[in-house]
Amino acid sequence: MGRATKKQIEYATTIANALHKNLPEEQDFDSMNQFIQDNRQSYYNYMNKLTIDTIKSDVSILSMAQELGFTVKRVGKYYTLKEHDSIRIDPAKNHFYRNSLGGETGRASYNGSVIDFVMHFTNQTQASVINELKERVKGNIREIPAAQKTQNVEKGEPGKLELQESSYNMRRVYAYLIKSRGLDPDIVQEFVDRKMLYQDNRGNCVFVSRDENNTPVYACKRGTNTEKRFVADVENCDYEHGFYINNNADKMVVTESVIDAMSVMQVLQAKGLDYHDYNYLPLAGAAKYGCIINQLEAHPATDVYLALDNDEAGIGDTALAVQLIKEHFLDGVEIHDSCRPVYTKDWNEEIQYAWKHQIGCDKLNFFHDDKDNAMAKDNAPQKEKSKDISSTYEHDMENDLEV
Numbered sequence: 477m478g479r480a481t482k483k484q485i486e487y488a489t490t491i492a493n494a495l496h497k498n499l500p501e502e503q504d505f506d507s508m509n510q511f512i513q514d515n516r517q518s519y520y521n522y523m524n525k526l527t528i529d530t531i532k533s534d535v536s537i538l539s540m541a542q543e544l545g546f547t548v549k550r551v552g553k554y555y556t557l558k559e560h561d562s563i564r565i566d567p568a569k570n571h572f573y574r575n576s577l578g579g580e581t582g583r584a585s586y587n588g589s590v591i592d593f594v595m596h597f598t599n600q601t602q603a604s605v606i607n608e609l610k611e612r613v614k615g616n617i618r619e620i621p622a623a624q625k626t627q628n629v630e631k632g633e634p635g636k637l638e639l640q641e642s643s644y645n646m647r648r649v650y651a652y653l654i655k656s657r658g659l660d661p662d663i664v665q666e667f668v669d670r671k672m673l674y675q676d677n678r679g680n681c682v683f684v685s686r687d688e689n690n691t692p693v694y695a696c697k698r699g700t701n702t703e704k705r706f707v708a709d710v711e712n713c714d715y716e717h718g719f720y721i722n723n724n725a726d727k728m729v730v731t732e733s734v735i736d737a738m739s740v741m742q743v744l745q746a747k748g749l750d751y752h753d754y755n756y757l758p759l760a761g762a763a764k765y766g767c768i769i770n771q772l773e774a775h776p777a778t779d780v781y782l783a784l785d786n787d788e789a790g791i792g793d794t795a796l797a798v799q800l801i802k803e804h805f806l807d808g809v810e811i812h813d814s815c816r817p818v819y820t821k822d823w824n825e826e827i828q829y830a831w832k833h834q835i836g837c838d839k840l841n842f843f844h845d846d847k848d849n850a851m852a853k854d855n856a857p858q859k860e861k862s863k864d865i866s867s868t869y870e871h872d873m874e875n876d877l878e879v
Contacts (some may be wrong), residue, residue, distance in 0.1 A: 479617045480508040491519045530613045531587040537565050539792045567717030567766050637692050637712045642674045649675040652700035660742045683717040683734045693717045698727040703789045718767025721756040727779040734758045739823040746837035769804050786816040
C-alpha cells in the first residue's frame with residue numbers, strides 16, 4: 477500500500493470535517509481512497525443542502541422581484557407587486573405567499589422561498605434556479621442555524637429576545653474586530669460601553685440593538701474564527717425595528733452589516749466629521765427593508781446615505797431601497813445612493829484595503845456629491861496621523877478591556 481497523496485488527504489479531511497467523521501486510522505492511499513468513495517455522495521448532498529439554505533437566507537425575494545421587472549409596493553409590514561397584487565412578501569422571513577391560484581380556504585394557495593418565487597415567475601426548473609442563484613452566495617455558503625431557518629417557514633407570535641450569557645472577558649472580540657477587521661479601538665469600545673457589543677461564552681461577537689426603553693430587540697452574532705465564517709441572528713429578532721443605532725441625528729446611513737457601519741464611522745471620523753451626527757441602520761443581511769421605512773417614520777431624516785455593497789446584489793438592493801423610500805416619503809428625504817466603496821465589495825474591506833495600500837481613510841470616497849465632499853474637506857485634519865492598529869490592540873489587551 478502506497479502513501480496517500482496530499483490532495484487525497486486534503487479532500488478526505490474536508491469530507492470528515494463536514495460530516496463529523498473520523499479519518500481512517502491507516503492513512504495510506506487505498507484506505508483514504510475508500511473513505512472518499514464511501515462518503516463522497518453524502519458530502520455532495522450536505523453541500524447541496526448548505527447551498528440551498530444559504531440561498532433561501534441571503535438572496536432577497538424583493539431584489540429578485542425587481543430584477544424580474546416587477547414593481548414592489550409596501551402593504552403594511554408586507555410587500556406586494558403592482559403587477560400581481562395577490563402576492564404578499566414577508567421581508568423579515570424572506571418568504572412569499574400568493575392567494576389567487578384557486579381554492580376557497582382563504583389560505584395562500586402557493587408560497588415558498590426565493591427559489592420557489594423565481595421558479596413560479598420564470599417557469600424554470602428547481603435545478604436551473606439553484607444553479608443560477610448559487611453564484612450570488614459563492615464564498616458565503618455556511619450552515620444556517622435552525623432558529624434562523626424556521627423563521628422562514630411558519631409565522632407565529634413574536635417571542636422574547638433572549639441574549640446568551642456573556643464571557644468573562646472580551647479578548648477574542650477585541651482581537652477580531654481590531655486586528656482582523658481593522659476597526660478603530662475607540663469605536664469598538666464605544667459599542668461595548670453602549671451595551672451594543674459583547675462576547676458570548678463561545679467567543680462570538682454579539683451585536684445588540686435596543687429600543688427606546690433600552691430593551692434588546694435585535695441581536696446578531698459574528699464568529700471570531702477567521703478560518704470559519706459564522707453569522708446568525710439571535711432568535712426572535714424584531715425585523716421591523718432592525719439593528720438601529722440612534723444618535724438622535726437627522727441623517728441616516730444604511731449599510732449591509734454592523735461591521736460595515738462601524739467602518740463608515742471610521743471613515744467619517746478620518747474626514748474630520750463627527751460620526752455621531754448620523755444614525756445608522758445595518759440591514760444585518762438581505763431582505764430586511766421594512767425597517768428602513770419604519771425607522772424613517774419613527775426618526776425623520778433629511779438625508780439617507782445608502783452605503784450598501786458594491787456588487788450586483790448590493791446595487792440591486794440600493795435601487796430597491798431608493799424606490800421604497802421615494803414611494804413613502806416622496807421629496808421629503810434626500811437620498812444619496814452612490815455611497816458604495818470604490819476599491820472593494822463592502823466598507824470594511826475598503827478600510828482594510830486603505831491600510832494595506834497606505835491610503836488614509838480620509839481619502840476614501842464616501843460622499844459623492846459636492847456639498848458633502850466640501851463639508852468633509854473643510855473638516856478634514858490637515859495631516860493624518862498613521863495609526864498602528866496592532867500596537868493599539870496590544871495596549872488595550874494590557875489594560876484588559878471588558879464589558
